[in-house]
Amino acid sequence: MAEISFPEPRIGPEWARRRIGAFRDAVAFERFAAVYREAMDGLPEPEEQRTVDTSYGTVRVYRFGTGDGVPLVLMPGRQSCTPLWRTNLPGLVRGGRPVYAVDGLGEPGCSVQSAPMTSGADQAAWIDEMLARLELPRAHVLGVSIGGWLAVQVAVHRPERIASVIALDPANTFAPLSWKMIVVSLGSVLPGMPEGLRNRLLGWISGGIDDASEHIEGRLIASGMRDFKVRFPSPALPGADELRSLRVPVLALIAGKSIVHDAEKAAARARTLRDSAVEVWPEASHALNGEYPERLAERVHAFLDGLPEHGRQG
Template sequence: MAEIGFPEPRIGAEWARRRIGAFRDAEAFERFAAVYREAMGQLPEPDEQRTVQAAFGKVRVYRFGTGQQVPLVLMPGRGSCTPLWRTNLPGLVKSGRPVYAVDGLGEPGCSSQSAPMTSAADQAAWIDEMLGRLELPSAHVLGVSIGGWPALQVAVHRPERIASVITLDPADSFAALSWKMIVVSLGSVIPGMPEGLRNRLLGWISGGVDNASDHIEGRLIASGMRDFKVGFPAPAMPSDDELRSIGVPVLALIAGESIAHNPEKAAARARRVRDCTVEVWPEASHAINGEYPERIAERVDAFLAGVPRNRQG
């Protein structure tokens, strides 16, 4: 694995006062960086590592695989970043299309926010500009959990480069967050919380696993939520009019055992997107990407094969 550097990491409370995501202190940064590097060491070797300037900051992107097909761009969930896709990358790369894994701007990782983001349009802007800097005229965007929210927002606000959107149990996208998800989100970031309780809260997300810290992804998310403070406001669900305005094909995979929202309500509202394939996977938890990596790769490949060529640039 090539050396992993953190360009201009934001550290300290002064960034929070400017509404910019930052690590809480130097110790928090070093703790997260160690877990990040360990987790990246368990991924396939990236074919390319780039940091590109986009609206609102610098974005770290890793490319896995080659090929001439329209690439797939991965957006991780809250408190996470590229290593979240450890189990998914082998199957997704096997399709023969390039896969770009992104460390979200304003989230823990190697990206570095430089200006406040206050709206859904701001989130869409940095993704669109990132795609431009990568010289990708067209891309499929796949987001998991809260990563599904910016994937949908770029299709609403900056759709020119977007060939399709895939969401894996997207949070705050089709249905309101459940009380359990709110408890996890608030409780897991409290400074000084005992690690056992923090792991129990994170276990709720992933279908009740006994100890999230047994998995490198769990340790990464735990560190991201504890050691990093997000600076942008909580996402607002897309309005019905915004959902109806989406003009690209969408695949929405909803976890039947998700704690993020009511799965039936999420599935029903997803169908307001005019070209949306909605599937509820009854036994999946909110950690659907880690539970069903092979099945997701197969489903994504089949879906993308059906996206009209005129949408793919």
């Protein structure tokens, strides 16, 4: 893996008063950075790493693969970043299109927030600006969990550059968060939470594995939860009018064993979209991208190749 350059991070509680995500202290940043670098070593070599400016901060983007197909842009979940896609990148880059992995703005990683984000429209704005800085006139956006919510938000508020949305068990998008997910989310970020308990809570999200720290992705998310404080509001469930406004094709893959929401209710609401393909994967947990990387890559390629505008980038 090429050398990873960390920009100057936000550190300390003073950023919380400005509603900007930050590492809790310098020790927390160094701890997270070490896990991030270790996790990035497990990824394919990127063709390029870039840091682009937006109105809400600077965004780190890694480009994998080549080709002239409409690019695929990957948005990770809460308290996560590019290494989340370790098992997915080999399959996704075989599709004949560039794949851009993004460290979410306001989340732990190499992106640095500089202004508050208080709505889905704000979140959509930085993604649209990022695509513009990357000179991508069109892109398919794939997101998991909160990343799926982000993909829907940009398609609702800034649809001009969006060719399609692929939402993997998106949180608070087609169905409300379950009480289990709320308990896990609150419990896992409490200061002083024992590391073993935090890993068990993460395991509950990921299909009941005994210890999330057995996987580098689990260690990275656990570090983000412990060491970084997110400072934007909880994502709002899109209203019926917002979902009806979507004009792009949507592939929604819902995990049957997800604790994030009621899977059948989420699937039923997703099927009300104007142009949607919706599947419930009965044996999958919320971590379906890590559980079924090859199946996911095949389904994504089949979906994209079946779109009328799947050809060359303009």
